[in-house]
Amino acid sequence: MNCYCCSGQKFADCCQPFINGIAKPPTAETLMRSRYSAYATVDVPYILRTTHPSTRKFYEPQLIRQWAESSSWQKLEIWSTTLGGVRDKRGTVEFKAYYLDSDQQPQIHHEFSNFVKELGKWFFVDGKVVKTL
Template structure:
């Protein structure tokens, strides 16, 4: 998939100057939130190798990129909202990021709400675990700042027109 111009994480920055830097250099995200945003962008762009490289799951330490793709390949991630962060700064050893991510699977839409836990090991932030809730059939409502026209490129970064994708 061709990387989008605007980063899928919602920062409004150019992809290559935002999450693209971390995708090209796994292990370099300076904060738990930066890692969370880059992991969301990796899911949105189906970069499952990056997801596997940036986690150390308590319950499944050997999860491969192929296994991640099998369970997430049909999901189209549409929008990320960061709700709260606790710790997770450059000098911290642990952090928590609470977020909501809107998604689309076929004709269904939904929202994943999660409190993700991160730990810094050997200078690298890693996703450890998360408590999540999935709400199905939630309408996607673009924030006023992200309103797009029917023929504009889709905000999810798919490369399709908005009307043929998430619109």
């Protein structure tokens, strides 16, 4: 099956090895994509363990689960990135996640996310949600 993150690759060749812990996302964007796929598959532990320890306390596992489960994830679009490459220590990713909410209403989650790499591992630090009309 095609990956949830809309990369055009198979899930098994894209986000699944990251979510299963077999491989480490090499870039901020691949980590971002795998976190979206983790929402689509309701893998809350993956979302938490890829959130930086300094900000993890701000993300409530119950709320993550609720949002992931009650939404029907439609597609992910990466709008822009800065740094976040294999040789970088930080990076940003701007993305739009399209989903149907629990009332089957289409929603767009537009966010600028910050990422850091520590000991060869990328982490999501925090994000700024952009309000869309």
